[in-house]
Amino acid sequence: MSDNGTAVAMAFVALFLVGGVISFFKQGLKKGALLLAVLAVLATIAARLWW
Structure with a gap:
């Protein structure tokens, strides 16, 4: 999964x-x-950091 895909999944x-x-x-x-x-x-922070 790409970096943006991981961020979207966390969101x-x-x-x-x-x-x-x-x-x-x-x-x-x-x-x-x-x-x-x-x-x-925490999931929101993870999504923001992954973005």
């Missing part, structure tokens, strides 16, 4: 995790939502 992972944050928060699982939020931020 999609970040968006998927943001969806999980919203879902967990709606269910009242605040610790899980916090964990997914941290992972989403």
Whole structure:
């Protein structure tokens, strides 16, 4: 996979995790939502660094 392809894949992972944050928060699982939020931020940073 090219460098841009990896960055795009990481961006999609970040968006998927943001969806999980919203879902967990709606269910009242605040610790899980916090964990997914941290992972989403890390995936966003990884996508930005790979770009």
